[in-house]
Amino acid sequence: MSGALDLFSIAAISVGGFFFLAGTVGLLRFPDPLCRLHALTKVDNLGLGFIVLGLIARSDGVFGALKLVAIWALVQLAGATSAQLIARAIRRKEQIGAKSAGGSPAA
Amino acid sequence: MNALGAVDLGLALLVLAIAGWTIAAREAFAAIVGYVAYGLLLSIVWARLFAVDVAMTEAAIGGGVTGVLLISAAARLRQAQTAEDERPTLPLRLMAAALSALAAIALGAVILSLPEPGPSLAPLAAKNLAATGVGNPITAVLIAFRSFDTLLEKVVLLLAIIGVWSLAPDRYWGGAPIAPRAARPVGALTFLAQLVAPIGVVVGVHMVWVGADEPGGAFQGGAILAAMWMIVMMARLSEAPPVGAPWLRAALVAGPAVFLIAGASGAVTSGAFFALPQAFAKPLILIIEAFMTLSIAVTLPMLVAGPPRRAPL
Known part of the structure; x- marks a missing residue:
């Protein structure tokens, strides 16, 4: 029984690690900021989700497992919010850039 | 070397690399982002040293609160906007580098000369x-x-x-x-x-x-x-x-x-x-x-x- 649980932990944490690796590649290789942001938030969700899933199998009792799930949920919330804020800042910068480029060509 | 040893070595190198990058960063905001990442990595180091209390404090104060303080300070400095124009002269920069190197060497010498095991009140x-x-x-x-x-x-x-x-x-x-x-x-x-x-x-x-x-x-x-x-x-x-x-x-x-x-x-x-x-x-x-x-x-x-x-x- 514990052997199967260990196997499940290893598999889930490895999948989580793979997602983090893929997200890091995306962060480095994707062409524009919004795409990179997309890679980052996906990884936060899936990568951390799988790692938490793998760790739940090893947690001591229900409260430990609930704490892990709470950590995952809080990271989701923080990640989604900061992604929103960064995307908003990028768009505002682009709008300002477009306005100053189109508005006064002489300057 | 076992797996944990490799993780520790990688962690130590990463901390040093981020510290160097933070110092070398030209822009204040980039340096602060580096500093926050440095604080979070350092808290993992403390956790690896089994000092969980210190790790939590480092993450909360060193990474979080200090990061916010520095970002708001940088935003205020940007309003003043003088630091970019007045770059320090070469002799001044050389003197600052010499002083920093001297302080680093002195600190390293002190740490290396500590007795092994160090004096402890832990027992x-x-x-x-x-x-x-x-x-x-x-x-x-x-x-x-x-x-x-x-x-x-x-x-x-x-x-x-x-x-x-x-x-x-x-x-x-x-x-x-x-x-x-x-x-x-x-x-x-x-x-x-x-x-x-x-x-x-x-x-x-x-x-x-x-x-x-x-x-x-x-x-x-x-x-x-x-x-x-x-x-x-x-x-x-x-x-x-x-x-x-x-x-x-x-x-x-x-x-x-x-x-x-x-x-x-x-x-x-x-x-x-x-x-x-x-x-x-x-x-x-x-x-x-x-x-x-x-x-x-x-x-x-x-x-x-x-x-x-x-x-x-």
């Missing part, structure tokens, strides 16, 4: 842990065995607040600071603040409470509570209070004051300044921790909010 502290009634040796050391140092650390925070406030122009004295915040309400940030603040308050209080027996304590819990107040102010759900408000002043001095009273009463009841009577040691430690948490939770956001920038009402 003595562990032997007398039972007398304090708390189970977490870190809390026992902070509040009971070296309480005077801990008191002075809180007083330093208080001095920092006085220093920040004293930058206020006369006409704003007693008025409210304007905390760093979104230019106008942003839906996502408002949602985060409304959802996370109640959860964070529970987590912060929980951290202080379990700090008696497990990793945690006034500093870590207080920093979480402080972060919640900062988020609420950043999302424009609340305003920073005027610095003249009596409740604010009371909350700021409550921790050091209660600590000092407990210490002074020790001189009467137990025969030594800061000696805690053994029968009441644990409740006294918990009371001191509770008031210190309050003071930390109020001090840190007020440091971030900066000097008063509004006329008093």
Whole structure:
């Protein structure tokens, strides 16, 4: 029984690690900021989700497992919010850039 | 080398690389982002050294609160905008580099010349842990065995607040600071603040409470509570209070004051300044921790909010 649980932990944490690796590649290789942001938030969700899933199998009792799930949920919330804020800042910068480029060509 | 050794080595190299990158970064904002990442990595290092309490403090204070402080400082510097134009001359830069290298060499020499194993009071502290009634040796050391140092650390925070406030122009004295915040309400940030603040308050209080027996304590819990107040102010759900408000002043001095009273009463009841009577040691430690948490939770956001920038009402 514990052997199967260990196997499940290893598999889930490895999948989580793979997602983090893929997200890091995306962060480095994707062409524009919004795409990179997309890679980052996906990884936060899936990568951390799988790692938490793998760790739940090893947690001591229900409260430990609930704490892990709470950590995952809080990271989701923080990640989604900061992604929103960064995307908003990028768009505002682009709008300002477009306005100053189109508005006064002489300057 | 086993797997954990490889992780430790990689971690050490990563910390050094980020530290170098932070120093080399041209732009203040990039340097601050590097510094926050450095703080988070350092907290993993502390966790690997089995110093979970230090790891939590490093993540909360070194990574989180200091990061916010530095970002708001950088934003204020950008308004002044002089540093970019006035680059230091070559001799000045060389002298600064020489001084930094000298300090690094001196520190390295001191650390390498320490006796092995280093002098330690740990066995003595562990032997007398039972007398304090708390189970977490870190809390026992902070509040009971070296309480005077801990008191002075809180007083330093208080001095920092006085220093920040004293930058206020006369006409704003007693008025409210304007905390760093979104230019106008942003839906996502408002949602985060409304959802996370109640959860964070529970987590912060929980951290202080379990700090008696497990990793945690006034500093870590207080920093979480402080972060919640900062988020609420950043999302424009609340305003920073005027610095003249009596409740604010009371909350700021409550921790050091209660600590000092407990210490002074020790001189009467137990025969030594800061000696805690053994029968009441644990409740006294918990009371001191509770008031210190309050003071930390109020001090840190007020440091971030900066000097008063509004006329008093």
